[in-house]
Amino acid sequence: MPRFTTEIVVRFNHVDPAGIVYYPRYYEMINQASEIWFEDGLDYPYPKMFSDGWAVPLAHLESSFRNPSYLNDRLTFALGVQKIGRSRIDLSIITSCNDEIRFFTRQSIVWVDHKRIKSAAIPDQIRKKMELFLLTPEEDVSL
Numbered sequence: 001m002p003r004f005t006t007e008i009v010v011r012f013n014h015v016d017p018a019g020i021v022y023y024p025r026y027y028e029m030i031n032q033a034s035e036i037w038f039e040d041g042l043d044y045p046y047p048k049m050f051s052d053g054w055a056v057p058l059a060h061l062e063s064s065f066r067n068p069s070y071l072n073d074r075l076t077f078a079l080g081v082q083k084i085g086r087s088r089i090d091l092s093i094i095t096s097c098n099d100e101i102r103f104f105t106r107q108s109i110v111w112v113d114h115k116r117i118k119s120a121a122i123p124d125q126i127r128k129k130m131e132l133f134l135l136t137p138e139e140d141v142s143l
Contacts, residue, residue, distance in 0.1 A: 003078040003094070004041040004133055006033050010073045021069040027061070030093060030105055033077035041079075042129045053114050059088065060108040066101050073097045080135040084127060087111040087119040092140050104141060 014025040038056075039045040049055070069075060075097050082090040093105040111122045122130070 002133070003080040003135070003139075004037045005076055005078045006036045006040070008032060008075050008077060010069050010071055010075060012071065015071050019071055021073075023065065026063070026065075026069075026095070026103060026105075029075065029077065029095075030107070033079060033093065034091070034107075034109070037079050037133075041133065042126060044126055044129070050114060054120070055112050055114040056089070056109040057112060058107060059110045061105065062107075063103055063105045065103045067103075069095075069097060069102050075102065079133065080139065081130055081133045082106070082135055082140060084122065084130055084134070086121050089122070089130060092135060094141060 008029050010021055014021050014029070016022040034056075035046055038049065075095055078094045078096070080092045082092050084090075088108055088110050090106065090108050093107070095102045095105070110119050111126075112118060113120045
């Protein structure tokens, strides 16, 4: 299945004095890419999700950094779904620039009832949209 892609430009606030992306900023960009996926890929933007009483906090995160990114690079975030459980969604994100891989990320988010802060079943209409981005083992990459 195809990955959802979005582009984020490296700005001054993302880089350190050496002019390369300071690694914590990548995590902010990953969060932004995931939020864009919910909005554009799943047609379920965060404001709607929150007003419906849901949230998707991070449960697990691992990354592998391959090549540095620099000021004004246009980074492509390619997000795919590895697995969908009752409430857990495992994501695989490849970040690249001009076909050079910069880093890989695997993250798990959990569908929760925002008021109770308890895991909840992913609504069927959202699950069906997420399934459009399910990866086969051959489509996924190793960290």
